[in-house]
Amino acid sequence: MFYLLSLSCGSDIAIITRQEKTQDTFAEVIANESDTGLVEDTGIPENSQSDFNIGFAQIYFRQVACPACVGQSGEFSISAELNLYAPTSASNFDYMTEAGTCTTQLLETQVSSNPLQATQPVYFNDLQLFPSGQGFWQNSNIYEYQVQRQTPYTVLTEYGDISNAFVSIEGFDDIQPYTLLWVDPSYAFDAVVSKSGTNFSWIPVLSGDLFEIIVAVYSPDGSQLLGAVSCMEYDVGSMFVPGQYFSQYPTWSLAAVHLIRHRIGTVYSEEINGILESHMIWEVIGTGHIE
Numbered sequence: 001m002f003y004l005l006s007l008s009c010g011s012d013i014a015i016i017t018r019q020e021k022t023q024d025t026f027a028e029v030i031a032n033e034s035d036t037g038l039v040e041d042t043g044i045p046e047n048s049q050s051d052f053n054i055g056f057a058q059i060y061f062r063q064v065a066c067p068a069c070v071g072q073s074g075e076f077s078i079s080a081e082l083n084l085y086a087p088t089s090a091s092n093f094d095y096m097t098e099a100g101t102c103t104t105q106l107l108e109t110q111v112s113s114n115p116l117q118a119t120q121p122v123y124f125n126d127l128q129l130f131p132s133g134q135g136f137w138q139n140s141n142i143y144e145y146q147v148q149r150q151t152p153y154t155v156l157t158e159y160g161d162i163s164n165a166f167v168s169i170e171g172f173d174d175i176q177p178y179t180l181l182w183v184d185p186s187y188a189f190d191a192v193v194s195k196s197g198t199n200f201s202w203i204p205v206l207s208g209d210l211f212e213i214i215v216a217v218y219s220p221d222g223s224q225l226l227g228a229v230s231c232m233e234y235d236v237g238s239m240f241v242p243g244q245y246f247s248q249y250p251t252w253s254l255a256a257v258h259l260i261r262h263r264i265g266t267v268y269s270e271e272i273n274g275i276l277e278s279h280m281i282w283e284v285i286g287t288g289h290i291e
Helices: none
Strands: 003-005 012-014 019-023 053-064 076-088 099-103 107-110 122-124 127-131 134-141 152-157 160-167 173-177 191-193 198-204 212-218 225-234 238-241 254-271 275-291
Touching: 012 053, 076 107, 076 122, 076 127, 076 152, 107 198, 127 238, 160 254, 160 275, 191 254, 225 238
Parallel strands: 019 107, 053 275, 191 275
Antiparallel strands: 003 012, 053 076, 076 134, 099 225, 122 127, 122 152, 127 134, 152 160, 173 198, 198 238, 212 225, 212 254, 254 275
């Protein structure tokens, strides 16, 4: 959890994150081992249908414009994770805001299914992830130079390899309004998030990917989270966030503005016999105020 520090009184206010809610939908196909051919010693299904999900890969690149404003020592926070589990019809993307809409209900679901054993490291190309619980591998100490932009990745696991599992994402050359990105705490929160609506823009444009803007609003003294809104569109290089979501907040309420690229994908793995879902995220957190 990141913390945004109020410049006026030093109170801590939490940068908004989606609440996680486990999605407990299981594929009925795995209810009976005789129907699926489940191998007892490995957990890999021999004859499961190819339209069931067996895993989830993610690289999450978070960039904070003003590290001192959120109590961080550095600009970047980068992590990678892999989940592998028994076949399920549930998807890791069910929680995402629908393109062309906004919501104030920020909940995140995760697939719940029988996890495979995690005993050996896995690799995203040459990026190593380590076992971290049943069916879960993670590396949360990745340096910025280790992430290759717009690059196909192969996933190497103890259960088999998945070639061209996903293509990584890239960040930003420019974001407007630029004042969102002030790096000095004495100038932070200068950007205006208007009660009449605000237009945000960025380059480059990654056509076909999704783009989300989350604005989390805090009291002027930073002591309370007042609310948040998420708006999602396909990436066209700009987005208008309606002012109706901010009209009830006091002028000079503080705002944390999250600009987030999403690249979601699926690929069928013959070796693991199922679909691997992937989610590439590049997020920039800026500061502003309501006016």
